[in-house]
Amino acid sequence: MPALQNDTLIRALFRQPTAYTPVWLMRQAGRYLPEYNETRRRAGSFLALCKTPSLAAEVTLQPLERFPLDAAILFSDILTIPDAMGLGLYFEEGEGPRFERPLRDETSIANLAAPDPSKSLRYVTDAISEVRRTLAGKVPLIGFSGSPYTLACYMVEGQASDDWHKVKLMLHQHPGLLHRLLETNTRAVATLLNAQIEAGVNVVMIFDTWGGSLSAAAFREFSLEYIQRVLSQLKRGSGAARVPVIVFTKGGAPWLERIAATGCDCVGLDWSVDLGDARRRIGAGAALQGNLDPAVLLASPEVVRREVQKALESFGKGAGHVFNLGHGVPQFTPPENVAALVAAVRELSPKFH
Amino acid sequence: MPALQNDTLIRALFRQPTAYTPVWLMRQAGRYLPEYNETRRRAGSFLALCKTPSLAAEVTLQPLERFPLDAAILFSDILTIPDAMGLGLYFEEGEGPRFERPLRDETSIANLAAPDPSKSLRYVTDAISEVRRTLAGKVPLIGFSGSPYTLACYMVEGQASDDWHKVKLMLHQHPGLLHRLLETNTRAVATLLNAQIEAGVNVVMIFDTWGGSLSAAAFREFSLEYIQRVLSQLKRGSGAARVPVIVFTKGGAPWLERIAATGCDCVGLDWSVDLGDARRRIGAGAALQGNLDPAVLLASPEVVRREVQKALESFGKGAGHVFNLGHGVPQFTPPENVAALVAAVRELSPKFH
Numbered sequence: 001m002p003a004l005q006n007d008t009l010i011r012a013l014f015r016q017p018t019a020y021t022p023v024w025l026m027r028q029a030g031r032y033l034p035e036y037n038e039t040r041r042r043a044g045s046f047l048a049l050c051k052t053p054s055l056a057a058e059v060t061l062q063p064l065e066r067f068p069l070d071a072a073i074l075f076s077d078i079l080t081i082p083d084a085m086g087l088g089l090y091f092e093e094g095e096g097p098r099f100e101r102p103l104r105d106e107t108s109i110a111n112l113a114a115p116d117p118s119k120s121l122r123y124v125t126d127a128i129s130e131v132r133r134t135l136a137g138k139v140p141l142i143g144f145s146g147s148p149y150t151l152a153c154y155m156v157e158g159q160a161s162d163d164w165h166k167v168k169l170m171l172h173q174h175p176g177l178l179h180r181l182l183e184t185n186t187r188a189v190a191t192l193l194n195a196q197i198e199a200g201v202n203v204v205m206i207f208d209t210w211g212g213s214l215s216a217a218a219f220r221e222f223s224l225e226y227i228q229r230v231l232s233q234l235k236r237g238s239g240a241a242r243v244p245v246i247v248f249t250k251g252g253a254p255w256l257e258r259i260a261a262t263g264c265d266c267v268g269l270d271w272s273v274d275l276g277d278a279r280r281r282i283g284a285g286a287a288l289q290g291n292l293d294p295a296v297l298l299a300s301p302e303v304v305r306r307e308v309q310k311a312l313e314s315f316g317k318g319a320g321h322v323f324n325l326g327h328g329v330p331q332f333t334p335p336e337n338v339a340a341l342v343a344a345v346r347e348l349s350p351k352f353h
Numbered sequence: 354m355p356a357l358q359n360d361t362l363i364r365a366l367f368r369q370p371t372a373y374t375p376v377w378l379m380r381q382a383g384r385y386l387p388e389y390n391e392t393r394r395r396a397g398s399f400l401a402l403c404k405t406p407s408l409a410a411e412v413t414l415q416p417l418e419r420f421p422l423d424a425a426i427l428f429s430d431i432l433t434i435p436d437a438m439g440l441g442l443y444f445e446e447g448e449g450p451r452f453e454r455p456l457r458d459e460t461s462i463a464n465l466a467a468p469d470p471s472k473s474l475r476y477v478t479d480a481i482s483e484v485r486r487t488l489a490g491k492v493p494l495i496g497f498s499g500s501p502y503t504l505a506c507y508m509v510e511g512q513a514s515d516d517w518h519k520v521k522l523m524l525h526q527h528p529g530l531l532h533r534l535l536e537t538n539t540r541a542v543a544t545l546l547n548a549q550i551e552a553g554v555n556v557v558m559i560f561d562t563w564g565g566s567l568s569a570a571a572f573r574e575f576s577l578e579y580i581q582r583v584l585s586q587l588k589r590g591s592g593a594a595r596v597p598v599i600v601f602t603k604g605g606a607p608w609l610e611r612i613a614a615t616g617c618d619c620v621g622l623d624w625s626v627d628l629g630d631a632r633r634r635i636g637a638g639a640a641l642q643g644n645l646d647p648a649v650l651l652a653s654p655e656v657v658r659r660e661v662q663k664a665l666e667s668f669g670k671g672a673g674h675v676f677n678l679g680h681g682v683p684q685f686t687p688p689e690n691v692a693a694l695v696a697a698v699r700e701l702s703p704k705f706h
Contacts, residue, residue, distance in 0.1 A: 168648035215624040254606040271568040295521035303525045
């Protein structure tokens, strides 16, 4: 592996001093970029794009051609795991993801097995190898997975939901069944993240997109517990080669202390919490990643710059902040606003270090 | 006004000792009750139901016929205010509320005036009078309004939204315009709540349903500030006749201390926060209302009872807890589960007092 030419992200994740605040954006490769839409057209579908390593690598690298970002994040989808488990992932145009065979009974959950990433998810690690060849150590590459509970949400409901009533009914009525599913998902997530680490990602991130829909007690039992188990199974390495881990629970602001206590290196924040408040609550427990409201990217470059300044001030001086949004880049973001965001972080952040 | 035969709710809101924990449920009158659906059919539409005092009074009282609840809440809709402002509220079957004339420019916002409740919202106070006649002091009647920001969300977007990008674009790009709208909404909300108090409600509640979609800083500036102004304009009365105020921000768990500091009597909680944690954070600052995940009502009566017990334990011993859900009763709730909830609170709560 070539040494990283820009290790600002890694240093910030370990709360080591940096010259400026590193920045990358959730969904930095995506529909707001015309070149992404062009590659997706060539792929034929979103899923074909995810499953074709050369094209996934291409879109992974696109935002880095435009913006001086401090990291690439592998272009993929959290639902590749349940797809590899045989649930039949598909996308309807204009709708979210769907499963042909959602899990509704004991037999289908009992029969579920964690996929072998070297077989059914080979396209993920192949894309990582290809990205790394092109990146050649320019910036770190981030690998990721959904959390066991977030995957279970889609696997039980069969699609996104406003209220997640089906999976919550299982949680309350058949908790043992949900625990069994979460154990399988935990093995699958840990195995995939370890395969990503072996293929050469420099950072891994766990997206707990729907853990925040749970009550505090249910979050601890059904989401955080399994994130913790994933972390304990990761082959993170040690010393200078240790792979830092980011855990992001959308809606997790009430539980930041507990998320930090999992032993992750960095807690991802949505925009509902002030960076300064989060820093006071977590202390030296973990670095923080976030947390501009993505809606800011729909305003003018001047507004973007002003909000970047406010976020930097809220975190304050010192190490341990990775600049990001509180969720993904919106579809209708003008690319020049992303340029304004990245430029503002680069220009305004050095005086906080 | 007749003295209240059951003042358990009022006492709990003032954090005075009670024999048990009072209970009522957001949307306790609603589509899960066959008798509600029957009255709605007679009314012809949801909006006609809201605007016909005799029918609104009828559905307000229906859940009290079935369950020994400690309060009635006026059947109405938070969007009656913008409707009375001339925005043209309508409902499509199976869709949420819509406005014919959403606010998109300076002129429409400048021309907006707070409605006179004695004219265009007379049906609200008429329904209150009718409910009070029938209730005859049996339990308290709760009046309510949306928060200024929550009303603005619908008024600018024209309908509910996943991301509220239109109103957030106004917030970032034309904050002065949004402030102007919020000032008008504040006058409208305060005027309507004062009219409700004059008509005889015993408690008022402000529903800040979408304040939680904001960043921490934007919440303080665009939602909480105006809730605070509403509170300062309320004619709450004094002494034993003082009307307690509940403020509920869905998604407000990161900001409970600040919500309590508005001077409200009670903070409504969604299910993302443990009652015990919220109590420690707020201290003697306010009573707490909540906070079962409404999804619990879709499970069995045994599960409902177990979750009621957990919530009571989480709050712990002492005064200042009003039992409720963390949001409204779901449409497909079996009425026997509401019966189980209310019975469980009555049976299990005395030992916490």
